[in-house]
Amino acid sequence: xxxxxxxxxxxxxxxxxxxxxxxxxxxxxxxxxxxxxxxxxxxxxxxxxxxxxxxxxxxxxxxxxxxxxxxxxxxxxxxxxxxxxxxxxxxxxxxxxxxxxxxxxxxxxxxxxxxxxxxxxxxxxxxxxxxxxxxxxxxxxxxxxxxxxxxxxxxxxxxxxxxxxxxxxxxxxxxxxxxxxxxxxxxxxxxxxxxxxxxxxxxxxxxxxxxxxxxxxxxxxxxxxxxxxxxxxxxxxxxxxxxxxxxxxxxxxxxxxxxxxxxxxxxxxxxxxxxxxxxxxxxx
Amino acid sequence: xxxxxxxxxxxxxxxxxxxxxxxxxxxxxxxxxxxxxxxxxxxxxxxxxxxxxxxxxxxxxxxxxxxxxxxxxxxxxxxxxxxxxxxxxxxxxxxxxxxxxxxxxxxxxxxxxxxxxxxxxxxxxxxxxxxxxxxxxxxxxxxxxxxxxxxxxxxxxxxxxxxxxxxxxxxxxxxxxxxxxxxxxxxxxxxxxxxxxxxxxxxxxxxxxxxxxxxxxxxxxxxxxxxxxxxxxxxxxxxxxxxxxxxxxxxxxxxxxxxxxxxxxxxxxxxxxxxxxxxxxxxxxxxxxx
Numbered sequence: 001x002x003x004x005x006x007x008x009x010x011x012x013x014x015x016x017x018x019x020x021x022x023x024x025x026x027x028x029x030x031x032x033x034x035x036x037x038x039x040x041x042x043x044x045x046x047x048x049x050x051x052x053x054x055x056x057x058x059x060x061x062x063x064x065x066x067x068x069x070x071x072x073x074x075x076x077x078x079x080x081x082x083x084x085x086x087x088x089x090x091x092x093x094x095x096x097x098x099x100x101x102x103x104x105x106x107x108x109x110x111x112x113x114x115x116x117x118x119x120x121x122x123x124x125x126x127x128x129x130x131x132x133x134x135x136x137x138x139x140x141x142x143x144x145x146x147x148x149x150x151x152x153x154x155x156x157x158x159x160x161x162x163x164x165x166x167x168x169x170x171x172x173x174x175x176x177x178x179x180x181x182x183x184x185x186x187x188x189x190x191x192x193x194x195x196x197x198x199x200x201x202x203x204x205x206x207x208x209x210x211x212x213x214x215x216x217x218x219x220x221x222x223x224x225x226x227x228x229x230x231x232x233x234x235x236x237x238x239x240x241x242x243x244x245x246x247x248x249x250x251x252x253x254x255x256x257x258x259x260x261x262x263x264x265x266x267x268x269x270x271x272x273x274x275x276x277x278x279x280x281x282x283x284x
Numbered sequence: 285x286x287x288x289x290x291x292x293x294x295x296x297x298x299x300x301x302x303x304x305x306x307x308x309x310x311x312x313x314x315x316x317x318x319x320x321x322x323x324x325x326x327x328x329x330x331x332x333x334x335x336x337x338x339x340x341x342x343x344x345x346x347x348x349x350x351x352x353x354x355x356x357x358x359x360x361x362x363x364x365x366x367x368x369x370x371x372x373x374x375x376x377x378x379x380x381x382x383x384x385x386x387x388x389x390x391x392x393x394x395x396x397x398x399x400x401x402x403x404x405x406x407x408x409x410x411x412x413x414x415x416x417x418x419x420x421x422x423x424x425x426x427x428x429x430x431x432x433x434x435x436x437x438x439x440x441x442x443x444x445x446x447x448x449x450x451x452x453x454x455x456x457x458x459x460x461x462x463x464x465x466x467x468x469x470x471x472x473x474x475x476x477x478x479x480x481x482x483x484x485x486x487x488x489x490x491x492x493x494x495x496x497x498x499x500x501x502x503x504x505x506x507x508x509x510x511x512x513x514x515x516x517x518x519x520x521x522x523x524x525x526x527x528x529x530x531x532x533x534x535x536x537x538x539x540x541x542x543x544x545x546x547x548x549x550x551x552x553x554x555x556x557x558x559x560x561x562x563x564x565x566x567x568x569x570x571x572x573x574x
């Protein structure tokens with residue numbers, strides 16, 4: 001009996017370990033959600049559930065004006081930064097994968113460096129630039145910074161998709177008389193769309209998430225993370241957890257949508273059949 | 285026609301390259317200039333005077349924070365690797381739907397915003413919370429002890445916050461692994477352990493390298509975890525730079541310290557890439573073009 005239990009444990013050790021690791025990853029999210037229902041005497045998080053539960057903060061999710069303004073600023077900023085960095089980054093990825101040109105290695109380095117630089121150094125050096133030119137800090141400097149740190153991630157995501165791209169589909173389009181523009185419009189872009197969407201989603205998440213670089217270049221403009229940091233010492237309104245939970249649910253829906261699109265795109269392309277576990281051929 | 289064709293990649297590249305040049309590379313130059321200034325805000329501002337002594341000065345004043353940053357970020361990276369490798373392996377073994385679900389669970393924390401995640405850890409490790417209770421029962425900490433405002437809390441926060449950066453590259457490298465190689469090793473009478481150590485581990489090394497770098501770099505420069513989960517004795521180098529720039533406004537010392545941090549990280553990246561090959565970051569499209 002004991003030996004069979006032991007052998008079961010041995011066989012499933014990896015799975016049990018993985019399950020525990022996933023649990024560890026998700027615990028803080030659960031905590032955020034649970035504490036958005038916490039009844040507290042001062043309407044501030046007090047790190048215990050002794051007051052019981054209430055729906056009050058969900059009903060008055062948007063009653064804190066300062067918090068609303070911060071969230072609106074963050075959403076606006078993320079939207080603009082996402083559009084700009086996704087467009088710019090996709091073009092860069094196309095250049096890097098599709099063309100061999102003088103300066104390709106240098107360009108690669110230029111894209112990798114921001115990812116290998118601590119955020120605090122990026123934020124601080126950008127502040128040095130703005131101070132030198134006495135540029136007023138605010139929404140515009142935040143936008144510049146957010147586009148800057150998102151570009152590299154967009155390039156990486158779109159590039160990985162372009163590498164696995166079946167060029168013969170484009171050749172077929174051209175053989176059938178499509179112009180380069182038509183080929184891009186009707187073949188390349190639709191096949192690339194899921195990757196572009198994934199990149200955009202990542203850029204959006206990075207922007208909404210960013211605290212360090214924003215903290216240096218915001219001036220008096222307050223984003224969602226900056227607001228939370230500002231009130232962290234005085235006591236965090238419970239609404240912060242409510243809005244964080246909402247944000248999480250919204251992004252979850254968006255991701256599920258992108259994943260579904262991605263699978264549809266893969267079926268359309270016919271290049272990647274449903275992945276078999278650990279059974280893909282060796283890299284060519 | 286051919287010249288026009290040859291210019292195409294440059295046109296595609298131009299907007300992004302210019303943006304990164306103007307708002308990433310050039311600011312580094314400004315910071316270099318700032319690092320060599322002297323003066324103070326109260327005596328007419330800072331002036332460029334080739335003040336090289338800013339560099340040793342900024343080091344000697346902040347030994348404690350520098351050592352702590354290495355210790356915290358190093359420990360967090362090792363812990364993250366220990367958590368990530370088996371998890372990534374298990375995910376790669378799953379089929380379609382489960383795999384997507386697990387990958388989603390890995391990136392889910394990204395979508396709750398960094399700061400709020402860290403505050404959630406503060407809730408979890410709170411003095412009267414369940415974790416502290418368990419630790420006290422097991423006598424891992426004294427009865428009047430706490431976890432917040434200790435090194436443990438900061439390391440726990442760092443480990444957690446950068447975990448996806450470790451898991452995803454490792455997962456990508458394991459997923460690309462050709463299982464036939466492991467079968468071949470076993471056919472040749474390698475034990476599971478031998479097959480793992482001599483086939484799986486070397487073949488997934490690029491993923492490990494990428495993961496270690498992507499975890500260590502942000503952890504080393506972080507100051508949010510130390511601020512929220514740590515106390516006065518857990519300040520890291522990031523805290524110091526942050527306060528020099530935004531509170532004390534001693535721009536030259538702040539810039540010098542940032543530069544030194546950047547230099548340390550660049551050296552580590554180069555050494556690591558030399559040891560483990562450049563595929564981790566650069567090689568992918570060479571492969572696709574071949």
